[in-house]
Amino acid sequence: MASIILIVALSCLIKWPFISGAFSGLLLVSFCFYSLFYSHESEIPVQKQFKAEIVSLVSTNSDWISFDIRLISEQNSFYDTNYRLSWQQPPEVKVGQVWLFTARMKPITSPINQGGFNQQKNLLSRHIVAKGRVKQAELVHYDVPLRQSIINMMTPILHSLSHGAVLNALLFGDKSELTQMQWQQLRQTGTGHLVAISGLHLSVVFGLFWFIFRHNLQHFAPVFSRRNLLLAMMFSSLTVLGYGYLAGFAIATQRALVMLLMLVMLSIVNHHSSPWQRLTWALFAVLVIDPFASLSAGFWLSFSALGIILFTLEYTATKTNTENNAVDEANNYGTNNNSNYELEDREDEFDEKESDELDEGLKTKEVSADKRLLYQNFKSTYRHYQQQTLLYLQTFWAIQWRLAVGLGLLQAILFGTISINSIWVNLLMVPWFSIVVIPLSIIGLVGNIILMILPLTEGVRQLVGAKLMALGDISLAPFESLISQSDQWPMALVYLPDTMVVCLMMFALGLFLLKWAVDAPWRCVVGLLCVPFFLQLTVSIFESKAPLQQEPFGQQQTWHVHVLDVGQGMAVLVQRGNRAILYDTGAAYGQSFSYADRVIVPTLRAKGINRLDYIIVSHDDNDHSGGLKVLAQHYPKAVIISDTAAHYDAMTANSIIDLHLSSGSDTQKGTKIGIPKDTGITTDTKTDTTTETATTIDNALNHCVNRQFQWADLTVSLAANPTATNDNNRSCIAYVDDGKHRVLLTGDIEKSTEQYLVEHKLLSPTDILLAPHHGSRTSSSEAFIDAVSPKQVIFTAGFANQYGFPKKDVVERYKTRGVETLISGNSGQITIDFNSSSYAIRQYRSDIAPFWYNKLFRFGEKVKAE
Numbered sequence: 112m113a114s115i116i117l118i119v120a121l122s123c124l125i126k127w128p129f130i131s132g133a134f135s136g137l138l139l140v141s142f143c144f145y146s147l148f149y150s151h152e153s154e155i156p157v158q159k160q161f162k163a164e165i166v167s168l169v170s171t172n173s174d175w176i177s178f179d180i181r182l183i184s185e186q187n188s189f190y191d192t193n194y195r196l197s198w199q200q201p202p203e204v205k206v207g208q209v210w211l212f213t214a215r216m217k218p219i220t221s222p223i224n225q226g227g228f229n230q231q232k233n234l235l236s237r238h239i240v241a242k243g244r245v246k247q248a249e250l251v252h253y254d255v256p257l258r259q260s261i262i263n264m265m266t267p268i269l270h271s272l273s274h275g276a277v278l279n280a281l282l283f284g285d286k287s288e289l290t291q292m293q294w295q296q297l298r299q300t301g302t303g304h305l306v307a308i309s310g311l312h313l314s315v316v317f318g319l320f321w322f323i324f325r326h327n328l329q330h331f332a333p334v335f336s337r338r339n340l341l342l343a344m345m346f347s348s349l350t351v352l353g354y355g356y357l358a359g360f361a362i363a364t365q366r367a368l369v370m371l372l373m374l375v376m377l378s379i380v381n382h383h384s385s386p387w388q389r390l391t392w393a394l395f396a397v398l399v400i401d402p403f404a405s406l407s408a409g410f411w412l413s414f415s416a417l418g419i420i421l422f423t424l425e426y427t428a429t430k431t432n433t434e435n436n437a438v439d440e441a442n443n444y445g446t447n448n449n450s451n452y453e454l455e456d457r458e459d460e461f462d463e464k465e466s467d468e469l470d471e472g473l474k475t476k477e478v479s480a481d482k483r484l485l486y487q488n489f490k491s492t493y494r495h496y497q498q499q500t501l502l503y504l505q506t507f508w509a510i511q512w513r514l515a516v517g518l519g520l521l522q523a524i525l526f527g528t529i530s531i532n533s534i535w536v537n538l539l540m541v542p543w544f545s546i547v548v549i550p551l552s553i554i555g556l557v558g559n560i561i562l563m564i565l566p567l568t569e570g571v572r573q574l575v576g577a578k579l580m581a582l583g584d585i586s587l588a589p590f591e592s593l594i595s596q597s598d599q600w601p602m603a604l605v606y607l608p609d610t611m612v613v614c615l616m617m618f619a620l621g622l623f624l625l626k627w628a629v630d631a632p633w634r635c636v637v638g639l640l641c642v643p644f645f646l647q648l649t650v651s652i653f654e655s656k657a658p659l660q661q662e663p664f665g666q667q668q669t670w671h672v673h674v675l676d677v678g679q680g681m682a683v684l685v686q687r688g689n690r691a692i693l694y695d696t697g698a699a700y701g702q703s704f705s706y707a708d709r710v711i712v713p714t715l716r717a718k719g720i721n722r723l724d725y726i727i728v729s730h731d732d733n734d735h736s737g738g739l740k741v742l743a744q745h746y747p748k749a750v751i752i753s754d755t756a757a758h759y760d761a762m763t764a765n766s767i768i769d770l771h772l773s774s775g776s777d778t779q780k781g782t783k784i785g786i787p788k789d790t791g792i793t794t795d796t797k798t799d800t801t802t803e804t805a806t807t808i809d810n811a812l813n814h815c816v817n818r819q820f821q822w823a824d825l826t827v828s829l830a831a832n833p834t835a836t837n838d839n840n841r842s843c844i845a846y847v848d849d850g851k852h853r854v855l856l857t858g859d860i861e862k863s864t865e866q867y868l869v870e871h872k873l874l875s876p877t878d879i880l881l882a883p884h885h886g887s888r889t890s891s892s893e894a895f896i897d898a899v900s901p902k903q904v905i906f907t908a909g910f911a912n913q914y915g916f917p918k919k920d921v922v923e924r925y926k927t928r929g930v931e932t933l934i935s936g937n938s939g940q941i942t943i944d945f946n947s948s949s950y951a952i953r954q955y956r957s958d959i960a961p962f963w964y965n966k967l968f969r970f971g972e973k974v975k976a977e
Contacts, residue, residue, distance in 0.1 A: 416518060617644065680735060681694070692726075735842075752843070854879045
């Protein structure tokens with residue numbers, strides 16, 4: 112295929128250069144992909160030994176660390192191959208060390224869902240093609256690179272400062288020390304670009320050192336030629352290259368460097384080129400160096416921002432020139448200029464009067480003619496700078512509001528969020544960073560590098576170095592103070608569902624085309640693009656106020672089941688309109704990772720679900736209940752249904768806990784039933800119910816047995832085995848039924864509970880079955896499968912998981928009965944769309960987002976036995 116593509120590209124080069132360029136780009140991407148994945152076949156053993164250099168430290172969690180490495184291979188490849196490794200209780204690990212690792216490797220294939228963070232795409236953009244866990248390691252050698260030496264020298268100094276984490280990001284591009292709260296504040300204010308080294312930072316550094324070098328050269332070695340100008344540009348370029356080296360040459364840094372270096376080169380050869388040409392060449396250079404850079408959100412944000420700036424400057428200049436030409440033409444030909452003449456006459460009259468008064472005062476005081484001339488020059492200069500300042504402020508405002516709108520729309524597309532306050536915050540902070548923060552921080556860094564060269568003791572160097580960085584640290588105080596208050600701002604960060612993002616894109620395109628439409632008919636046509644936004648807004652408002660008993664607006668007879676990909680765990684969303692029921696919550700690990708945070712909450716937002724009415728927790732295993740605490744924080748009014756007393760502690764004090772809905776035995780014991788208002792729940796008992804909060808944990812036990820309630824015209828039936836002796840067998844199973852279609856959610860029940868359910872006739876035929884216990888051999892007995900008789904079965908199992916789920920013989924047991932099988936770890940999120948007559952199944956990797964970077968990458972699938 113590469114040979115064919117190359118022949119086509121060369122054949123089209125003369126007559127169809129655009130087609131030739133497209134095929135050349137395709138060839139380059141293919142070559143890059145093969146260079147990274149040429150050795151990744153399924154037969155490669157999981158246990159692997161390799162030599163690699165540590166290139167960055169990613170995170171620390173408890174006694175685990177995560178870091179990225181560059182593979183040092185005997186064979187040279189076009190692109191460096193990187194791995195991401197985790198290591199428990201490691202020795203001291205530093206960037207630049209070369210180790211001989213023995214690690215258990217696995218593919219970068221990761222859980223993938225709508226709205227969630229696409230780690231697989233992110234890793235590919237960094238050339239990371241596999242993940243692994245270190246089993247053994249031996250340090251080969253450690254040659255400290257210059258960049259790391261400077262970072263090591265600056266680390267204790269930055270740690271001693273109040274805003275050291277932000278300074279670390281500004282100076283070295285290392286944002287790992289920023290807390291989750293700081294990241295949230297940066298997102299809420301739209302100021303994340305200020306702490307990520309990009310074109311703004313490099314432009315300021317270039318301008319600062321260009322001024323310093325030019326001034327000193329003109330002072331100490333003045334000449335009338337262009338020598339000092341060129342030397343200042345060359346020295347400034349070297350300084351900026353050094354800054355880019357310290358920043359690790361990120362995508363935004365590469366783009367800005369290419370732009371600046373191209374400007375310098377064209378200036379040296381005295382060749383003119385437009386900003387758009389330089390931007391195009393920068394785009395070309397970045398993509399040739401690394402085609403996978405386009406998978407990074409920073410790539411799109413960086414180039415889009417510069418494109419918006421160039422468009423604004425060009426449009427503003429054209430508009431100003433047009434207005435000036437119109438005025439000149441009116442003055443020259445006398446058309447429609449009576450008011451202008453009157454205004455000019457008044458100005459002349461005022462100037463003459465002012466001049467006469469001044470002359471009279473000057474004559475009385477016998478002021479010399481030189482002072483009068485000086486005054487006139489001062490007045491002219493003042494007016495000039497006044498006009499220039501006004502023009503600068505107008506241009507700056509035009510750039511800022513366009514950046515806020517354009518990047519806000521791009522942020523909504525990439526992340527599903529939009530920051531309303533970003534316009535006014537950036538109006539204040541962009542000039543502050545450009546004039547104060549960045550120059551002071553860079554001067555402090557240069558001073559510390561000079562101290563590094565001088566023969567000083569470590570204590571003296573740190574003391575003086577901290578003093579040099581103090582001004583940069585102080586300059587960040589207003590910024591930190593401002594963004595720290597963003598939590599209290601109204602609409603600090605707006606989360607947009609996918610449908611609203613699409614409507615917003617059409618709305619923005621419609622407004623843009625309305626500006627450039629030539630006549631009224633075209634304006635009416637492009638104005639239709641704005642209609643979906645207002646329709647979707649109306650739907651959202653209607654659904655947020657509609658009671659649950661009412662059919663969701665525009666969603667009659669439709670409902671959805673989303674089997675989320677949460678690795679080796681379970682989380683299932685049942686959606687009707689903007690409301691949902693969640694069955695199980697996925698796992699949580701350590702203090703900072705939870706699939707509820709990473710997957711479930713973003714998916715709820717992407718789907719436009721703002722009311723989570725019920726959280727059904729099947730049992731207490733971490734892979735089913737680990738995210739309950741996080742979900743309780745985001746949705747404190749959700750009703751928990753669980754047989755585990757500890758689960759109710761996760762809810763806040765104002766939460767309402769549904770103790771029981773239809774169990775006659777509990778009613779006879781006097782259990783109080785708590786039903787939140789406006790939920791449309793009905794019970795199968797005639798006992799009067801009251802709405803109140805939970806009473807005691809004891810009354811909450813075993814309330815999953817033989818229950819049934821109505822929710823949004825769907826029937827939810829719950830059952831459990833009260834005789835079970837282990838947690839898996841006590842799992843709460845749930846039937847969701849619309850009268851024509853039925854879904855069965857089974858938790859981790861095993862064969863004994865399956866037999867109990869069959870004997871008590873609590874099972875009935877179903878369309879979609881969530882396989883018990885992820886496809887373990889302890890479950891899915893033949894009698895159970897025959898009783899349920901599903902059309903499709905879904906195994907909630909992580910890709911290449913260590914347990915080997917689902918087991919091959921279990922899968923075959925379903926297939927021999929004609930049941931179609933799906934595995935969430937292979938398919939990603941699985942969505943079943945139900946309507947009044949049928950249903951359709953969509954898989955994320957093949958149907959919802961079938962892009963090449965979402966495919967299933969493999970790195971060996973050997974797993975240990977169950």
